Amino acid sequence: MSSKDEKNLTQVTDKISAMDEPRRSTMQRVHDVIMTAAPALKPRIWYGMPAYAASASAPALITLRNDERINLALTEKAPFRAAGGVDGQLMPAAWYLEDLDDATETRVAEIVRSVVG
Known part of the structure; x- marks a missing residue:
């Protein structure tokens, strides 16, 4: 892992660590699911929230937002197909999502894998 990748990962984990419970635990689990489903993705901060890209200098493909609910979103740079x-x-x-059960965790992993192919 390059020093830039390490710095970006630290920023993401610090951002998640600064969240209040129970969001912190849920966001950490989502982060872990993303990193397990697509270990090649590089975590980074994108518009102030955790995000994941193909490289440290590439646009984010997946973002996590901590608003009224946790939001897992694909950016316009992710490959899309009509539903x-x-x-x-x-x-x-x-x-x-507000929490992460086994079925939701599985679906998040499927979504992440669909982005990276």
Whole structure:
């Protein structure tokens, strides 16, 4: 891991550590799921919140926001495809959560893996 990658990872973990419970624990779990599902992604701060990119200098592909709910979102740089079915041409790009159970953890990992291929 390069020194820039280490610095970025530290900034992300510091940002998560500064959050109040129970959000801190949930955000840490989401971060861990992302890093396990796509270990090649590089954590970084993007617009003040944790994000994950293909490299330290590339635009973020996935962001985490700590607003009224935790928001896992794909940026416009992530590969998108139309959802089809009842969602037609809409492209899923954001998911809100308040906690992380096993099923949600599995779905987050699937979403992350879909971004990195």
